[in-house]
Amino acid sequence: MSIRYSETQVITAIGSLTKARLTQFVSAEIIVPEQSSSGPRFGEIDLARIRLLCELCDDLDLDEESVPVIISLIDQLHAARSDLRDLLDALTLEPADVRERIGSNWAARRKRATP
Structure with a gap:
């Protein structure tokens, strides 16, 4: 069974990630977390994609x-x-x-x- 992370854990783990940015990624369906009774849960692949997204946005100054x-x-x-x-x-x-x-x-x- 793979490890799943809460929004708070993901935001804490990825320094340049904010709740607003994570919400934007999920709303755009670039990141599709698993839904659970305790809220969205993110896997390791989600964390890797979020890190990449943050790097693309920050380092390349890409627009939405x-x-x-x-x-x-x-x-x-x-x-x-x-x-x-x-x-x-x-x-x-x-x-x-x-x-x-x-x-x-x-x-x-x-x-x-x-x-």
């Missing part, structure tokens, strides 16, 4: 409209990387000759695509 777009792009990148890992895992189950043929075809396509 830009943050959801950037997080969406980061999420898409992570999903694409996960899909590629799954594809590579599936390829390892194929016979060697199939893997070699796919590897050769992939290398040829990359060579053509590179200027």
